[in-house]
Amino acid sequence: MATAVDSHHHNVSVPSSSVNRTTMIFSVPNRVGTLSDVLTVFRDQSINLSRIESRPSMAKNDFYDFFVDIEGTLEPHQNETVNGALKDLGVILKGDSILAQPHKKETESEMIPQTNFSYFSVPWFPRKLKDLDLICSKVLEYGQELDADHPGFKDIEYRKRRVLITENALKFRHGDKLPHVEYTKEERETWGVVYRKIMALLPQHVCRAYNYVLPLLEQNCGFGPDDVPQLEDISNFLQGEVLQIECTGWRLKPVSGLLSSRDFLNGLAFRVFHSTQYIRHPSQPLYTPEPDCIHDILGHCPLFADPDFADFSHEIGLASLGASDEDIEKLSTVYWFTVEFGVCREGTTVKAFGAGLISSFGELEYAMGLDKEKPKLLPFVPEVAATTKYPITTYQPTYFVAESFQDAKEKVIEFAARMNRPFSVRYNPWTQSVEVLDNKQKMSRFIKDIQTQMATLNAAMEKFIV
Numbered sequence: 001m002a003t004a005v006d007s008h009h010h011n012v013s014v015p016s017s018s019v020n021r022t023t024m025i026f027s028v029p030n031r032v033g034t035l036s037d038v039l040t041v042f043r044d045q046s047i048n049l050s051r052i053e054s055r056p057s058m059a060k061n062d063f064y065d066f067f068v069d070i071e072g073t074l075e076p077h078q079n080e081t082v083n084g085a086l087k088d089l090g091v092i093l094k095g096d097s098i099l100a101q102p103h104k105k106e107t108e109s110e111m112i113p114q115t116n117f118s119y120f121s122v123p124w125f126p127r128k129l130k131d132l133d134l135i136c137s138k139v140l141e142y143g144q145e146l147d148a149d150h151p152g153f154k155d156i157e158y159r160k161r162r163v164l165i166t167e168n169a170l171k172f173r174h175g176d177k178l179p180h181v182e183y184t185k186e187e188r189e190t191w192g193v194v195y196r197k198i199m200a201l202l203p204q205h206v207c208r209a210y211n212y213v214l215p216l217l218e219q220n221c222g223f224g225p226d227d228v229p230q231l232e233d234i235s236n237f238l239q240g241e242v243l244q245i246e247c248t249g250w251r252l253k254p255v256s257g258l259l260s261s262r263d264f265l266n267g268l269a270f271r272v273f274h275s276t277q278y279i280r281h282p283s284q285p286l287y288t289p290e291p292d293c294i295h296d297i298l299g300h301c302p303l304f305a306d307p308d309f310a311d312f313s314h315e316i317g318l319a320s321l322g323a324s325d326e327d328i329e330k331l332s333t334v335y336w337f338t339v340e341f342g343v344c345r346e347g348t349t350v351k352a353f354g355a356g357l358i359s360s361f362g363e364l365e366y367a368m369g370l371d372k373e374k375p376k377l378l379p380f381v382p383e384v385a386a387t388t389k390y391p392i393t394t395y396q397p398t399y400f401v402a403e404s405f406q407d408a409k410e411k412v413i414e415f416a417a418r419m420n421r422p423f424s425v426r427y428n429p430w431t432q433s434v435e436v437l438d439n440k441q442k443m444s445r446f447i448k449d450i451q452t453q454m455a456t457l458n459a460a461m462e463k464f465i466v
């Protein structure tokens with residue numbers, strides 16, 4: 001196999017000049033493409049390298065240590081590009097430390113810094129859609145491992161079936177067709193029982209957006225009581241490939257089990273929802289101890305076709321990229337109180353939009369105030385929701401009421417801006433990738449983009465008004 005660094009010593013000598021320089025030292029895994037990723041960082045920041053050397057790392061197996069001298073200093077008044085490069089490197093190196101110090105004339109063996117260096121540590125996050133393949137294989141809990149109290153624990157056939165389905169999800173890579181599952185008669189019946197039950201409750205208790213989208217899904221991608229819809233069909237629909245109308249550009253990815261909150265939320269930043277394909281045990285069609293395809297497909301998928309809900313979820317995802325562990329905890333709590341158990345105001349009433357409510361009739365009726373025991377309803381304020389403790393095995397004592405998806409989105413954007421993250425990100429819809437806005441060039445490109453869009457909008461408005 002070719003390696004990222006194919007000789008033990010690269011020397012690129014550039015005549016020395018009097019410019020201020022910074023020396024950086026970092027380790028890079030010995031893998032194809034890593035060196036070019038590193039070099040791209042400097043190119044993107046328009047930073048000149050005056051030296052780059054590498055050698056096998058003494059400290060880490062199968063890593064190379066890099067010694068890089070760049071033009072520019074860490075001085076606060078001119079550190080934008082250097083600090084930008086440091087942050088980008090931090091992302092590529094997945095949070096490994098980078099040493100940076102003002103360049104000195106010594107040889108590199110004397111260069112191990114004592115003082116005056118900075119550590120940058122940003123948790124790794126995906127930058128491109130394809131990077132999501134890296135998180136799909138690290139589930140916390142496989143869908144094939146069942147707890148002893150799972151209704152299917154002792155059912156060998158059921159467990160074999162889950163292994164088959166999760167293995168397909170594990171093999172999936174970005175760009176593949178989503179795995180087709182031929183559901184058995186028994187599985188289709190389980191789906192049908194829940195489907196009919198939910199349909200009966202929709203008009204009264206579930207939000208308008210969901211009620212609007214569902215018939216479209218029935219007409220265009222196989223929703224109905226007779227069979228479980230295929231992820232491929234739903235994903236194509238969300239991508240706008242089925243109807244000749246605009247959709248939201250969301251897509252589905254099969255998942256083989258439970259992802260970490262960070263990984264799951266990071267997916268949302270790329271308008272990707274990770275969905276299961278296995279179904280709950282037939283002995284208890286109205287109960288599941290974990291997300292299954294009924295919860296994911298019937299509870300979550302329809303609203304991703306709603307532009308405002310789609311954007312709201314996307315914002316939670318963007319806020320999660322490179323966020324600290326505490327902020328991930330807060331964001332996943334916000335997610336819990338909205339995407340899972342959210343309710344929203346519609347005129348004088350409150351309706352459900354959270355997937356956990358839509359796919360659980362008992363809790364849906366309780367949340368709507370139909371039980372003797374009534375839950376507390378609070379206005380949706382991300383700061384408050386983010387730190388509210390919640391039970392996972394009983395009904396929620398508290399729900400947060402969103403005024404609208406748009407309002408909730410704006411609140412989440414403000415919440416994210418106050419988060420403790422040293423950079424901002426922007427989703428680039430043309431390349432379906434994420435850009436870190438940490439230097440002037442990127443920001444001015446962003447401003448120009450907005451100006452172009454404003455000009456387009458202006459032209460459209462003029463035509464419209466005439």
Ligand SMILES: [Fe+2]
Nearest residue numbers: 291340355356
């Ligand atoms: Fe869910």
